Amino acid sequence: MATSKSTEFLWEERGRNSVPFPARDGFSRFDWAACSFTSALIDGVEVARVKLDDRYRPTAYLAVVPAGRFTLIEYLEVDSNLRGQGDIGPAILAALRERLPDRTLAAYPTVESQRWWDRRVREGTWIRVDHPEGPVRGLPLYLSRGEGCVTPW
DSSP: OOOOTTOOOEEEEEOTTSOOOOOOTTOOSSOGGGSOEEEEEETTEEEEEEEEETTOOOTTTOSSOOSSEEEEEEEEEEOTTTTTSSSHHHHHHHHHHHHSTTEEEEEOOOTTTHHHHHHHHHHTSEEEEOOTTOTTTOOOEEEEOSTTOOOOO
């Protein structure tokens, strides 16, 4: 399933009090039934799931947190059958920026996904902020760049 940065996703909000999506292959790395999340669909097919936190503040990583609103991408999972094609994850991030234009998006990588996030930095769409106490304390934080972001860089 090819996508582009202009791919339009249908977003479905799901939560603990709503009817959960049926269990299916491709989404097994996280307990999706235990939380609220957003599902991204293309042509009626679920391609990714995203868990967001709109109350996030990056206080542990920034000495002075800029005024403004942040949204933490707590978890992003692309259907395992579509991973590695290089286009769905970045398209999801671009769509989230369009969907949340007044917020700076933030993400903490897993050890496995850190190289993927570093690619976003090289593309110029995200910045990497290392923990002030060094890598022993925690993985880096990634912040979105672009219009509407409250970060000064």
